[in-house]
Amino acid sequence: MAVYTDITDEELATLLADFDIGAPLSLKGVAEGVENSNFLLETETGRFILTIYEKRVRADDLPFFLDLLTWLAARGFPGAAPVADRQGRTLKVVRGKPAAIVTFLPGLSVRRPNAAHCREAGAGLAWLHLAAEGFALTRENTLGHAAWRPFFTPLEAAAEALKPGLAATIRADLDALDAAWPSGLPEGVIHADFFPDNVFFRGEAFAGAIDFYFACNDLLAYDIAVALNAWCFEADGSFNVTSARALVAGYESRRPLSAAERAALPILARGAAMRFFLTRLADWGPVPEGALVRPKSPLEYERKLAVHRESADLLLFGPAA
Amino acid sequence: MAVYTDITDEELATLLADFDIGAPLSLKGVAEGVENSNFLLETETGRFILTIYEKRVRADDLPFFLDLLTWLAARGFPGAAPVADRQGRTLKVVRGKPAAIVTFLPGLSVRRPNAAHCREAGAGLAWLHLAAEGFALTRENTLGHAAWRPFFTPLEAAAEALKPGLAATIRADLDALDAAWPSGLPEGVIHADFFPDNVFFRGEAFAGAIDFYFACNDLLAYDIAVALNAWCFEADGSFNVTSARALVAGYESRRPLSAAERAALPILARGAAMRFFLTRLADWGPVPEGALVRPKSPLEYERKLAVHRESADLLLFGPAA
Known part of the structure; x- marks a missing residue:
């Protein structure tokens, strides 16, 4: 639950230029996730979560995580699906840190499960x-x-x-x-x-x-x-x-x-x-x-x-x- | 830029029961605003910002702020419009703190304005x-x-x-x-x-x-x-x-x-x-x-x-x- 990395409008524009998801309409840092920086990104084509991976996640593990999410999404499991850029890459770099864009998954978590x-x-x-x-x-x-x-x-x-x-x-x-x-x-x-x-x-x-x-x-x-x-x-x-x-x-x-x-x-x-x-x-x-x-x-x-x-x-x- | 107050699903359900904006679909704490707790709230009818006012904002001032936002929205100025509950109230209480729901205003702020x-x-x-x-x-x-x-x-x-x-x-x-x-x-x-x-x-x-x-x-x-x-x-x-x-x-x-x-x-x-x-x-x-x-x-x-x-x-x- 944290936002560590800040993203400028130029950095966002540079990142999105690699994707086919349209121009950004809004970007809000969200308090969610382990210890990565997560942003709710709205573009002309939909809503996404942009994650900047902070040091606690090992960069070597990211292909496993992102490919797993892609695999699960392809098999119909409701999760956040990584979005590939025009070269087919899901693992990107923002401000020198690994980053990924995934689809937005709506839903509410429960605090006191019955x-x-x-x-x-x-x-x-x-x-x-x-x-x-x-x-x-x-x-x-x-x-x-x-x-x-x-x-x-x-x-x-x-x-x-x-x-x-x-x-x-x-x-x-x-x-x-x-x-x-x-x-x-x-x-x-x-x-x-x-x-x-x-x-x-x-x-x-x-x-x-x-x-x-x-x-x-x-x-x-x-x-x-x-x-x-x-x-x-x-x-x-x-x-x-x-x-x-x-x-x-x-x-x-x-x-x-x-x-x-x-x-x-x-x-x-x-x-x-x-x-x-x-x-x-x-x-x-x-x-x-x-x-x-x-x-x-x-x-x-x-x-x-x-x-x-x-x-x-x-x-x-x-x-x- | 902070989320201080946490909201349980029960508290959210209690709050939304007073409104005609549908059931909640997602709620995310966002890092935005002065020193209040802000949540991006999606319901069946649209997107909103739920703000819990922390102590830095004087409760006596809230009617001025909320009525001003309502006034500006009614005159076509693009801002966040407070949403009134079924009794016409925009100022609510969550976990003993003043709170309000306003419409979501899309847009991006610029870091280095030209x-x-x-x-x-x-x-x-x-x-x-x-x-x-x-x-x-x-x-x-x-x-x-x-x-x-x-x-x-x-x-x-x-x-x-x-x-x-x-x-x-x-x-x-x-x-x-x-x-x-x-x-x-x-x-x-x-x-x-x-x-x-x-x-x-x-x-x-x-x-x-x-x-x-x-x-x-x-x-x-x-x-x-x-x-x-x-x-x-x-x-x-x-x-x-x-x-x-x-x-x-x-x-x-x-x-x-x-x-x-x-x-x-x-x-x-x-x-x-x-x-x-x-x-x-x-x-x-x-x-x-x-x-x-x-x-x-x-x-x-x-x-x-x-x-x-x-x-x-x-x-x-x-x-x-």
Whole structure:
């Protein structure tokens, strides 16, 4: 949620001269997305999002992200489709930074999802997984299970500072995750950040997903686990099993889970809680001067991790009726 | 340029239930405006800007601003028109803060205006002055000539810290402004912040003005003076007389100036430079934690003030051919 890069009218005109989308009518910086600069661009032919990629997104990964969005759009998944310039290129440069123009995806995200939203979100996630089948490029999940222990080592002191005794608890969690982490489950392209603010609704219906800048190859059921943590906890920290059942049932309405995938959901959800706890712990600290983004507290995911640690059977449920 | 207030889908639904503009399709926080929270809102019937007024705008002033925008829109001036709810109210409340929905005004602002842009801007400013004639409400210019000396007194140390000797220079400027400030010139509603980022173009043509939250009653020619400072200085600090002539000529294409108004432009421009120097000096200092807005350096307007101090005949020119 930030606008870092400013664009002059000359820079915009230079960029648009490469495209066949008409002259610009308006340009507004929007507070959306990970940590890129996003602009809502209106031209004579329609509305688009212009993204300037800031340093947090690795330039080497951009072809994967943009080609994936193009692939998904071509298969009818409602997302933002990259617009190619006259030479067929979607990856452009503005003010020395990588940039892309994608189509505007209308929709509203929900702040407090109910079970019906969770069902729609689950169905949307399965749609995404199915639409991504056959996509040729791959990207390792750099924040996946294998990365957590080395990621945590330099953060042990920060964990202790957050809560005395937490470092040892996390180390034990990492041991437990290593011991129980599943193998042999179906893999594919996952969104990896399927949070409510990245999912759009029109009325009560799923209208699409945005912000694919963590997308990678990993266990498909791990993506469900990320979503269960993001969608099914109440503000008071309690886990809403009705919402969780709805999310999984929605998912299975499009892509039924194997028994092994369903059995793995508890450990996958514990791992997904670890992943977001770790990155929030790493981002925590004094806000640097000039920063436009406030880091999220790691405590939210520390609590979710505790819920999964203490109730391993929380997600052991069959498909909803 | 900031989004301070967040809006949940429930709060948006509650607000829109009072209006006849259809269901919401998308909502995006936009980095635009003074220091309010602005959202680009798309509904089934069109596009709007939803503004939540943060503390810097006095709630008592909002009826003046909103009624002025309504008045201007009714007279055909291209601006953002407040949308009334079913009870005819334009001033609403969201999350305990004043809020309003206005129509979306397309257009692009220019970062480096050329003389042609200045001519269009001048004509647009005169259009605004003429369209505002007859508007019944009034609002004192709380940042006008009478306010500068009391505004400066507590800032003398800050001025000295910025540049040794500056406090005495500013005091002498205030004396000179008092001695030469004009009286008897035509008054009316002025925009008072007619900067390039508040003026929209479509191609090369004036497309409207936004951000009326400094609008007030004052000398009409003072509004031109504010614009001359904002539009006609080059990045290197030099004053572009060609652009200035174009701006005044554009203005006079719609509202010819009296000889007294034209003769007053140099002192009005010096005063307008003082006004922006003072507020930027007051806003200068360490960035508070969590602030989303970086204050602008007061040095830009200190230099503009110096230009007007040293070249009192800079703006003594007749109308352009």
